[in-house]
Amino acid sequence: xxxxxxxxxxxxxxxxxDDIGFSSHDASYIxxxxxxxxxxxxxxxxxxxxxxxILSAMPRLLKLKYPNCKVYIPSEYLLxxxxxxxxxxxxxxxNNNPYIDGFVNxxxxxxxxxxxxxxxxxxxxxxxxxxxxxxxxFSEEEYSDSQPELYWTxxxxxxxxxxxxxxxxxxxxCLLVSNRFGTQRxxxxxxxxxxxSKNMTKILKENDIPYFYWSHIPIKDTPFNFIKKALxxxxxxxxxQLYIKSKAKLNLSNQCGSNHMVVRYSDCxxxxxxxxxxxxxxxxxxxx
Numbered sequence: 001x002x003x004x005x006x007x008x009x010x011x012x013x014x015x016x017x018d019d020i021g022f023s024s025h026d027a028s029y030i031x032x033x034x035x036x037x038x039x040x041x042x043x044x045x046x047x048x049x050x051x052x053x054i055l056s057a058m059p060r061l062l063k064l065k066y067p068n069c070k071v072y073i074p075s076e077y078l079l080x081x082x083x084x085x086x087x088x089x090x091x092x093x094x095n096n097n098p099y100i101d102g103f104v105n106x107x108x109x110x111x112x113x114x115x116x117x118x119x120x121x122x123x124x125x126x127x128x129x130x131x132x133x134x135x136x137x138f139s140e141e142e143y144s145d146s147q148p149e150l151y152w153t154x155x156x157x158x159x160x161x162x163x164x165x166x167x168x169x170x171x172x173x174c175l176l177v178s179n180r181f182g183t184q185r186x187x188x189x190x191x192x193x194x195x196x197s198k199n200m201t202k203i204l205k206e207n208d209i210p211y212f213y214w215s216h217i218p219i220k221d222t223p224f225n226f227i228k229k230a231l232x233x234x235x236x237x238x239x240x241q242l243y244i245k246s247k248a249k250l251n252l253s254n255q256c257g258s259n260h261m262v263v264r265y266s267d268c269x270x271x272x273x274x275x276x277x278x279x280x281x282x283x284x285x286x287x288x
Contacts, residue, residue, distance in 0.1 A: 004045055006111035011082045021117035021131060030112055030136050038069040041104065043113035044090070047083065049238065050257015052093040054282060055114070055129050056148045059099035065142055075103040092238050093261070096151045112136075119279070128279040147264040147283055152243050160243035167231050168210045174245045174266075175204070175213040175230070176253035177222055184273060192273060196254045197223040199271040199288035203252050212244055214258075260285065 001020050005012040022028045042058050044051050059071045073094045079087040094100050117131035133143040152160070164172070182193030201223065204211075210229040213219055219230045233241050242258065245251050246265035253259045254271045262268065263284045272287045 003115055004113070006043060006082065006107070006113055008108060009078070009081065009106050019119065020115045021119045022135070024118050024120045024134075027118045027134070029118075030116065034110065034112065035066065035137070038066060039072070040066075040069055041072045041074065041107050041111050043074055043111050045083070045113055045115060047079065047087040047089055048257050049089045049092060050260045050280075052089045053148050053150075053257060053261035054127065054280075055132070056093050056097070056150060056261065057146050058129055058133070059094070059097055060149070061133060061138070061143060061146065062136070063099050065136075065138060070101040071099060072102055072104045072107075073100055074107070075105050077105045078107070093150070095239065096153050098151060117279070124276045124278045125281040126279065127281055127283060131279060148261045149264055150239075150242055150246070150261060152239065156237075156240050156243055160240050160247070163233070163236070163240070164244060164247060167212065167229075170209075171249045172210045172212065172247075173204075173207055174248040174251045175200075175211045175215075175224065175227075176251070176256050176259060177213065177215040177217075177224070178254055178256040179216060180256065180273070181254040196271045200224065200252055200254070200269075203250070203269050203288075207250060209249065212248070214241065 001017055003014045003017050003020060005014050040062055042055060044055065062069060062071050073090050076086060076088055076091060079090060091103065114128065114132060116135050117128065118134040119131055120126060127146055129146045130143050182196050183189055184192050204224055204227065211227055212233045213230050214234050215222060215232065219225055219227060233244060242261055245262045248266045250267045250269065251259050251262055252269045255273050259268050259270055260282045263282055268285045270285055270287055277287065
C-alpha cells in the first residue's frame with residue numbers, strides 16, 4: 001500500500017508499506033504542537049460513502065477531548081485538488097453535523113489523515129476510527145462511543161417520514177444488493193453468490209415485513225424475489241435514504257459502506273466477502 005503525505009494543499013506519495021500506520025508495540029502519536037494549535041482537519045485517502053461514514057463520530061469525540069478545538073472537513077473542491085475527480089461523500093456524511101466548524105478549501109501545514117493510525121497485530125478487528133483516535137492520543141474510554149452518527153435536516157426528516165408512512169403501516173426493513181453481490185475481486189464468483197444468497201435469504205425469511213431496497217436491478221431479478229412488498233429507493237437522495245435506513249427494524253446487505261452508517265440506529269447485518277475484517281470492522285454490526 002502507498003503511504004501518502006498531505007502538506008500545504010499538496011499530496012505526496014512517500015513510500016510503499018505492507019501495513020499502513022504504526023504498530024501498538026512501537027507506536028508513534030500525533031505531535032503535541034499540532035494539538036496545541038486546536039485546529040484539526042479530518043481527512044480520508046479513500047472516498048466511498050462508508051469510508052467517510054465510519055469516521056462520522058470523530059468530530060464529536062474530538063470536541064469532547066479538546067473542548068476549545070475547531071474541527072474542519074475537506075470540501076469537495078479540496079478533495080478534487082488532492083485526489084482528482086469529484087468526491088461528494090464527505091459532504092453527505094458531515095452536512096448538518098453540529099460538531100464541525102465548516103468545510104475548507106485549503107489546509108496549511110501537515111494533515112494527519114486516515115493512514116496515521118495505531119494498529120494491534122494481536123487484535124486486527126479494531127474500527128479504523130479507533131485506530132486513528134489512538135494516534136490522536138485518545139484512551140480506550142475516550143473513544144468507546146465511536147459508532148457512526150448522522151445529523152439530518154428537518155427537510156430530510158420530513159421527506160423520509162413521508163416516504164416511510166406512504167409505504168409502510170408499521171415495521172419495515174431495508175435491503176441493499178450492491179454490485180459487489182456474489183463477487184470476489186470485482187468478478188462474479190459462484191461460491192460468493194451462493195453464500196450471499198443463503199445468508200441474506202435466511203434473515204429476510206425470519207423478518208417477513210415490507211422492505212425498502214437499493215439495487216441496480218428490480219427485486220424480481222434478484223434471489224430475493226419472494227419479498228411481498230418492496231420499494232426501490234435508489235433514486236432518492238443519499239441522505240434521505242440514510243434517514244429511512246436509520247428508522248428500519250433491520251438493515252441487510254452484502255458488503256457495502258452505507259449500512260455501516262446506520263448501525264447506531266438499526267440492527268445491521270452484512271454478508272461479508274472475507275475475514276478478518278480488520279479496520280473495516282464496525283461495532284454493533286452482525287457479519288454473516
